[in-house]
Amino acid sequence: MTHAYRTHNCGQLRAEHAGSTTRISGWVHRVRDHGGVLFLDVRDHYGLTQVVADPASPAFKVVETLRSEWVVRIDGQVRNRLAGTENKDMPTGLIEVYATEVEVLSQAAELPLPVFGDLDYPEDIRLKYRFLDLRREKIHNNIMTRTKVVSHLRNTMNDIGFSEFSTPILTASSPEGARDFLVPSRIHAGKFFALPQAPQQYKQLLMVAGFDKYFQIAPCFRDEDPRADRLPGEFYQLDLEMSFVTQDELFATMEPVILELFNTFKGDKTVRADVPRIPHSEALCKYGSDKPDLRNPIEMQAVTEHFAGSGFKVFAGMIAADPKVEVWAIPAPKGGSRAFCDRMNSWAQKEGQPGLGYIYFTPAEPSQEDRPATGHDYDAKGPIAKNIGPERVHAIKNQLGLKYDDAVFFVAGRPEKFYRFAGDARTIVGKELALTKENEFAFAWIVDFPFYEWSDEDKKVDFGHNPFSMPQGGMKALQEQDPLTIKAFQYDMVCNGYEIASGSIRNHSPETMVKAFEITGVTKAEVEERFGGMYRAFQFGAPPHGGMAFGVDRLVMLICGVNNLREITLFPMNQQAQDLLMGAPNDPTPKQLRELHIRLNLPEN
RNA sequence: GCGGAAGUAGCUCAGUUGGUUAGAGCGCCGCCCUGUCACGGCGGAGGUCGCGGGUUCGAGCCCCGUCUUUCGCGCCA
Numbered sequence: 001m002t003h004a005y006r007t008h009n010c011g012q013l014r015a016e017h018a019g020s021t022t023r024i025s026g027w028v029h030r031v032r033d034h035g036g037v038l039f040l041d042v043r044d045h046y047g048l049t050q051v052v053a054d055p056a057s058p059a060f061k062v063v064e065t066l067r068s069e070w071v072v073r074i075d076g077q078v079r080n081r082l083a084g085t086e087n088k089d090m091p092t093g094l095i096e097v098y099a100t101e102v103e104v105l106s107q108a109a110e111l112p113l114p115v116f117g118d119l120d121y122p123e124d125i126r127l128k129y130r131f132l133d134l135r136r137e138k139i140h141n142n143i144m145t146r147t148k149v150v151s152h153l154r155n156t157m158n159d160i161g162f163s164e165f166s167t168p169i170l171t172a173s174s175p176e177g178a179r180d181f182l183v184p185s186r187i188h189a190g191k192f193f194a195l196p197q198a199p200q201q202y203k204q205l206l207m208v209a210g211f212d213k214y215f216q217i218a219p220c221f222r223d224e225d226p227r228a229d230r231l232p233g234e235f236y237q238l239d240l241e242m243s244f245v246t247q248d249e250l251f252a253t254m255e256p257v258i259l260e261l262f263n264t265f266k267g268d269k270t271v272r273a274d275v276p277r278i279p280h281s282e283a284l285c286k287y288g289s290d291k292p293d294l295r296n297p298i299e300m301q302a303v304t305e306h307f308a309g310s311g312f313k314v315f316a317g318m319i320a321a322d323p324k325v326e327v328w329a330i331p332a333p334k335g336g337s338r339a340f341c342d343r344m345n346s347w348a349q350k351e352g353q354p355g356l357g358y359i360y361f362t363p364a365e366p367s368q369e370d371r372p373a374t375g376h377d378y379d380a381k382g383p384i385a386k387n388i389g390p391e392r393v394h395a396i397k398n399q400l401g402l403k404y405d406d407a408v409f410f411v412a413g414r415p416e417k418f419y420r421f422a423g424d425a426r427t428i429v430g431k432e433l434a435l436t437k438e439n440e441f442a443f444a445w446i447v448d449f450p451f452y453e454w455s456d457e458d459k460k461v462d463f464g465h466n467p468f469s470m471p472q473g474g475m476k477a478l479q480e481q482d483p484l485t486i487k488a489f490q491y492d493m494v495c496n497g498y499e500i501a502s503g504s505i506r507n508h509s510p511e512t513m514v515k516a517f518e519i520t521g522v523t524k525a526e527v528e529e530r531f532g533g534m535y536r537a538f539q540f541g542a543p544p545h546g547g548m549a550f551g552v553d554r555l556v557m558l559i560c561g562v563n564n565l566r567e568i569t570l571f572p573m574n575q576q577a578q579d580l581l582m583g584a585p586n587d588p589t590p591k592q593l594r595e596l597h598i599r600l601n602l603p604e605n
Numbered sequence: 606g607c608g609g610a611a612g613u614a615g616c617u618c619a620g621u622u623g624g625u626u627a628g629a630g631c632g633c634c635g636c637c638c639u640g641u642c643a644c645g646g647c648g649g650a651g652g653u654c655g656c657g658g659g660u661u662c663g664a665g666c667c668c669c670g671u672c673u674u675u676c677g678c679g680c681c682a
Contacts, residue, residue, distance in 0.1 A: 036639035085640055110615055110633060124674055177682035224681045466682055
């Protein structure tokens with residue numbers, strides 16, 4: 001036998017190998033000991049193979065001692081399983097290996113986390129014993145999918161003419177945006193590097209340097225609190241930038257890349273080919289979110305006029321008191337039952353809202369004597385219907401295109417205060433009524449983000465998203481328009497309710513950039529100081545350029561059909577931004593601190 | 606920083622109105638079993654009920670505090 005550990009892997013042997021000898025190595029996945037005959041499932045990266053031993057085998061005594069997750073080398077004969085004992089569910093299920101010699105390569109202590117099975121286990125144990133967790137079939141497959149997705153993206157980007165560049169990890173702190181991770185400089189006492197939040201300025205400099213089409217699977221670092229769809233500390237982006245492009249050309253370049261990616265990895269799901277472009281303001285009104293889930297067909301509408309001056313005093317009063325108050329309607333097709341409307345109302349109250357107004361429609365019941373004589377073929381039910389009267393109800397029903405069996409929910413107030421709640425209600429209605437197509441990937445571009453927004457905290461105009469993006473209308477808009485009405489060439493791509501990419505056409509004109517910052521109260525001198533490298537670069541011939549960055553982790557999360565990034569990340573940190581496996585962050589040694597000229601000033605306790 | 610949820614055996618969980626010695630499955634240890642693939646059978650070990658305090662004759666259960674994990678808000682150009 002010339003191979004020290006294996007002639008075949010554990011997913012390889014088939015009926016055609018029956019009669020030959022083999023050597024396999026792997027983990028003991030499962031033991032089934034029948035006394036006289038004993039089965040092992042031996043597992044490696046490639047699959048599972050059943051190994052069998054009986055008292056006639058010289059390996060029997062060793063096999064009897066094996067336990068889960070020991071690492072073994074098995075020599076034996078490949079043979080067909082006995083008629084009737086084949087396992088059709090296993091690729092190797094027609095054969096088994098009759099063990100003639102077994103060597104224990106490594107033993108395993110009692111497991112804190114079973115590898116076998118598909119239960120959920122506590123996050124802290126999974127993370128502390130991540131190497132065991134990663135042996136488990138589901139997450140092992142997720143990680144491999146991630147690797148294939150990254151490889152696919154890299155190949156595609158190369159194929160369509162992009163060049164991959166690595167940009168520095170140790171860089172300068174950028175005063176805008178997220179909290180930086182700082183790295184102390186040993187050579188320059190008291191000075192710090194920052195880890196990049198994104199390669200934003202570097203990729204723009206690459207455009208100024210004439211490289212035309214850049215991409216990078218780039219690590220990004222942000223010291224902000226995490227979410228289920230936002231990793232603490234570090235994450236990866238497919239970062240890209242192009243010179244001499246318009247927003248439309250960027251969409252035309254990247255839309256096929258993403259659709260092809262999802263079509264390659266969609267499994268049994270479907271990918272919607274149509275990628276609508278939805279203005280940011282329209283997304284908020286129709287979907288109550290700037291990252292709408294378009295698998296949900298519900299579109300909201302304003303129905304303020306039907307409530308103004310109506311007999312439903314709560315809404316009518318709000319409208320009369322404040323011209324900015326609107327009433328939005330959330331149609332709920334097939335939701336026309338008292339039980340469903342009550343359930344939604346309870347949900348709203350649990351969310352801290354006073355309730356969720358509704359009307360639901362049923363087929364007319366002419367026999368019912370106290371039914372108002374509306375002349376319509378439906379009955380409208382619920383307190384609101386009674387209060388506003390049949391004519392207003394009918395107008396609402398017509399505007400929304402509702403039928404009997406349908407319901408409609410109402411939220412009222414200033415849209416900026418309630419749009420998120422309305423969007424959540426839309427999501428719940430879509431799920432509860434099974435309107436949301438769970439087995440689909442539905443994309444959209446969200447465009448025309450506001451360039452500026454009002455900061456309540458600072459009582460001033462501030463950048464909405466990216467200060468480097470180009471205001472629509474350029475310098476003229478900055479000089480002449482109310483800043484809060486200016487749109488940016490700034491866009492997101494969304495999929496199934498997740499923001500999967502964000503980007504913009506950049507502002508490559510130093511004069512426009514200075515003006516844009518001036519409106520937020522930042523002087524020219526400050527711009528030159530904070531963004532010195534880029535500001536200088538733009539003095540020497542900057543091409544018009546733009547780009548975007550896709551969240552690789554989120555793409556993989558969607559593709560794998562999980563709702564937590566830890567399921568698709570090799571060694572994630574926990575929510576407190578700790579690596580429980582490696583024990584990071586940890587204490588520096590006194591020598592390290594001395595060399596870095598750092599003295600700790602820790603809080604009490 | 607704020608709010609919700611969870612924390613009982615190595616793991617997943619049950620535990621009634623506050624009442625005898627805190628249970629089950631998996632795993633572990635021992636014995637039995639020649640065709641299983643979540644093998645089966647018998648027996649055993651294994652517990653600071655997250656931690657601290659309080660109420661009570663009596664607390665896994667009630668109260669207060671605290672820690673850990675998680676989800677969300679703030680935050681994330």
